[in-house]
Amino acid sequence: QVQLVDSGGGLVQAGGSLRLSCAASRRTARSYAMAWVRQPPGKDREFVAAISSRGGGTRYSDSVKGRFTISRDNAKNTMYLQMNTLKPEDTAVYYCAADRTSSNPSGREISYDYWGQGTQVTVSS
Secondary structure: OOOEEEEOOEEEEOOOOEEEEEEEOOHHHHHOEEEEEEEOOOOOOEEEEEEOOOOOOEEEOOOOOOOEEEEEEHHHOEEEEEEOOOOHHHOEEEEEEEEOOOOOOOOOHHHOOEEOOOEEEEEEO
């Protein structure tokens, strides 16, 4: 079992930046693909970005491509999401997730087994 703790959310004005972090409790997570998924208020969860176990492969949703960057530091068992040029529609609870069955990044939420508790990101206009 791997615990994920995500952090870094907050309130920011449109056009601003935030950096989210996701710390994994075990080194085992280094072999897992990981992802960020968000849930806007009143809506279903939606895929944001994913990264392969070694960090060489990434994928993004069209809505964040070019503005968000996913990365990981396996020496620290930590994944990041750098969010730039934030928009009000980016407002959501952001969750990190890990796929224990694959090292390749999936764009499907159902692929992920372990989840963080979520961190709130609010972008004001």
